[in-house]
Amino acid sequence: MSLCVDVFLRDTNGERRILDVPDGWDDSAGFEVWRTTVWGSEAVRSLGARLLPVLADGDLWLEAGEVASLLEEVAVLRTHLELIATRTQHPRGLTEHREQLEVRLRIIEAAALRARELGGGIVIW
Numbered sequence: 001m002s003l004c005v006d007v008f009l010r011d012t013n014g015e016r017r018i019l020d021v022p023d024g025w026d027d028s029a030g031f032e033v034w035r036t037t038v039w040g041s042e043a044v045r046s047l048g049a050r051l052l053p054v055l056a057d058g059d060l061w062l063e064a065g066e067v068a069s070l071l072e073e074v075a076v077l078r079t080h081l082e083l084i085a086t087r088t089q090h091p092r093g094l095t096e097h098r099e100q101l102e103v104r105l106r107i108i109e110a111a112a113l114r115a116r117e118l119g120g121g122i123v124i125w
Helices: 034-039 052-056 064-078 081-087 094-118
Strands: 002-010 016-018 028-031 060-062 121-124
Touching (some): 002 094, 028 034, 028 094, 034 052, 052 060, 060 064, 064 081, 064 094, 064 121, 081 094, 094 121
Antiparallel strands (some): 002 016, 002 028, 060 121
């Protein structure tokens, strides 16, 4: 099982409508176990992250006005990939884990940029 990152819009009744992932896009925000071992880890929290660590306890729903904060958090984490990879090392090895972290952060960032463009929110679940 894996975590997915999706964009949602609010309809006229205020209900969330999750958008389809565009062709050619990936929506994987990591493996399910990453809720605690990566996004909720002390390594990520020590960098000041407050949004992605929510995944340790449940799904992350961010309204349109919160998307910019997610983009900022992703930018900080991307500058500390080596630290995160080292402190959350996966059995497959440091290099592969670091690469996976980088890919997942790019996917989250792409979804957040799409949400910002459309005036929508983000869910990671």
